[in-house]
Amino acid sequence: MSDTTETIRDAERIYRAWDEALGRKDLDAALSLYAPAIVLESPLVRHLLGREDGIVRGRDDLRQFVDKVFKTQ
Numbered sequence: 001m002s003d004t005t006e007t008i009r010d011a012e013r014i015y016r017a018w019d020e021a022l023g024r025k026d027l028d029a030a031l032s033l034y035a036p037a038i039v040l041e042s043p044l045v046r047h048l049l050g051r052e053d054g055i056v057r058g059r060d061d062l063r064q065f066v067d068k069v070f071k072t073q
Helices: 003-024 027-031 045-047 058-072
Strands: 039-043 055-057
Touching: 027 039, 027 058, 045 055, 045 058, 055 058
Parallel strands: none
Antiparallel strands: 039 055
């Protein structure tokens, strides 16, 4: 299997796992897809959490953000 094929399979697996976690509103399953030192920047962070910088740092911070995402879906 080529590196490209493996990368595509990994991306598809993560996409499906995220979609399943969202469908079940399973916060722990969603968070398990991220590294503990996650840094995520999104305009949605600014909107949902009311932050100026639009950045979440670490899983604890990410938990608050993903919880809001799940509640708005």
